[in-house]
Amino acid sequence: MHTMKALWHEAAGRSNASIKMVPYPTCGDDEVIIKIMACGICKWAEISHDTVGGGGTLAKYPVITGHEFAGYVEEVGKLVTDLKAGDRVTADNAIPCGNCWYCKNGKPLLCENFGSYGHNKNGGFAQYMSIVARNVVKLPEDLTFDQASLAEPVACAVEAFKRADIQPGENVLISGMGPHGLILAQLCSHSNALHSVAIGLVESRLKTLESYGVETLLSDRNDTSTHETALTKMFPNGVDCIIDTSGAWPMVQSLMKFLKKGGRFVQYGSYHSQIKMESPAQFLNDLHFKNQTYVGVSCQVNNFPLAVEYMATGKCNVSTLVTHTFDLDNYFEALDLNKTDKSALKVVIHPTGDPNK
Numbered sequence: 001m002h003t004m005k006a007l008w009h010e011a012a013g014r015s016n017a018s019i020k021m022v023p024y025p026t027c028g029d030d031e032v033i034i035k036i037m038a039c040g041i042c043k044w045a046e047i048s049h050d051t052v053g054g055g056g057t058l059a060k061y062p063v064i065t066g067h068e069f070a071g072y073v074e075e076v077g078k079l080v081t082d083l084k085a086g087d088r089v090t091a092d093n094a095i096p097c098g099n100c101w102y103c104k105n106g107k108p109l110l111c112e113n114f115g116s117y118g119h120n121k122n123g124g125f126a127q128y129m130s131i132v133a134r135n136v137v138k139l140p141e142d143l144t145f146d147q148a149s150l151a152e153p154v155a156c157a158v159e160a161f162k163r164a165d166i167q168p169g170e171n172v173l174i175s176g177m178g179p180h181g182l183i184l185a186q187l188c189s190h191s192n193a194l195h196s197v198a199i200g201l202v203e204s205r206l207k208t209l210e211s212y213g214v215e216t217l218l219s220d221r222n223d224t225s226t227h228e229t230a231l232t233k234m235f236p237n238g239v240d241c242i243i244d245t246s247g248a249w250p251m252v253q254s255l256m257k258f259l260k261k262g263g264r265f266v267q268y269g270s271y272h273s274q275i276k277m278e279s280p281a282q283f284l285n286d287l288h289f290k291n292q293t294y295v296g297v298s299c300q301v302n303n304f305p306l307a308v309e310y311m312a313t314g315k316c317n318v319s320t321l322v323t324h325t326f327d328l329d330n331y332f333e334a335l336d337l338n339k340t341d342k343s344a345l346k347v348v349i350h351p352t353g354d355p356n357k
């Protein structure tokens with residue numbers, strides 16, 4: 001039997017997961033097989049698979065996880081005409097069903113039966129994976145596989161960026177400087193905004209953004225007055241849009257004081273279920289009385305081509321986002337490091353050896 005190495009989740013939780021030899025995937029007529037060169041750890045999703053399971057509500061075990069992948073086309077199915085073995089590619093992990101009310105009404109993002117490679121179909125923490133060819137996006141030469149493995153987070157950020165709908169002359173705040181915040185801050189700096197300001201706690205990350213021409217503001221976890229004083233000076237009339245990637249409720253409460261009447265609040269980071277919200281009614285009433293709009297964004301579909309363009313043009317520079325790389329054999333060590341090491345932004349797995357050699 002033709003086999004390959006993979007991170008196999010028999011069920012949710014680490015005790016049900018192992019790196020082992022499994023059958024090499026079969027290539028359907030409309031599919032391709034990708035030899036995976038890089039697959040990123042999506043911290044929230046992979047911790048979910050490693051503990052309670054689900055990856056949201058998407059997971060169906062047994063499964064090979066990993067939904068942020070890039071590699072070489074290894075094989076193409078009979079009906080695939082626009083791809084060939086050796087092409088460098090990434091691919092959209094999203095699988096809308098095509099049949100539900102939302103899909104049939106042009107809203108695949110809201111699909112009732114939303115699926116995803118790496119959650120309910122085998123994903124990229126493996127040496128090879130099969131995927132429908134229509135999801136595959138070719139990579140420009142100068143994008144490395146490590147960088148290309150960020151196409152999924154960039155595609156999700158593009159969704160938030162689109163839905164923020166930034167108009168000419170608007171002022172925008174982006175809070176939280178994990179990978180998603182660092183990506184969104186760059187997208188917004190190439191928008192209609194007059195000022196888009198990235199707010200974060202880690203100075204070195206803000207310095208990197210500044211080197212890309214992004215405006216930044218350092219905040220202090222224990223003293224919100226630091227950034228509030230600065231924001232009052234910068235934006236005496238407030239800002240038009242806030243995009244929060246932090247999922248930090250105290251930060252959001254602090255920033256909401258600066259949202260103009262009629263402004264938009266985009267929630268892109270999820271809040272911890274244990275978070276104590278004194279009164280959601282108060283938050284909603286504030287939106288109501290100030291005629292503000294709440295926009296919830298949690299995933300993407302069909303944004304991969306644009307994400308790759310943003311990365312390829314350097315308008316979304318992801319070269320410094322990959323802070324650690326590991327072999328597939330060391331997957332669990334990589335995941336633990338991602339959980340505990342504060343310097344870790346994106347941790348990327350190389351299932352078929354180092355792609356940079």
Ligand SMILES: [Zn+2]
Pocket residue numbers: 042045067068152153
């Ligand atoms: Zn992800």
Ligand SMILES: [Zn+2]
Pocket residue numbers: 096097098099100101102103104108110111112113114
């Ligand atoms: Zn559907």
